Amino acid sequence: MFVHPDINPVAFSLGPLAVHWYGLMYLLSFLLGWGMAIVRTRQPHIHWxxxxxxxxxxxxxxxxxxGGRIGYVVS
Known part of the structure; x- marks a missing residue:
């Protein structure tokens, strides 16, 4: 039998605004992807x-x- 931890989906709240963990992960992944792409543009064979x-x-x-919103509505 698997025991799943009871993790709060809200990372922190600022008044009525609740910031969820998945939103922070999206932000982190976009920033890391952007940074990695900028580093790649410095290579001589990349023309971006x-x-x-x-x-x-x-x-x-x-x-x-x-895509996330459309997938949520369709499913």
Missing amino acids: GREEVGDFLFYVVLGVVL
Whole structure:
């Protein structure tokens, strides 16, 4: 039999605003991905600039948020 820990999904609250753990993980993953992409653009065989990485990250975040909402509604 598996015992699952009872972890509070809310990391912290600021008044009426509750910040959840999954939101913090999304933020962390986007920031780490952005940083890793910026480091990769410094390599000579990569022909992307910082602006292109920022634009790509915008579309990735948009796709994750919209995809998550659409998946939630459909399921």
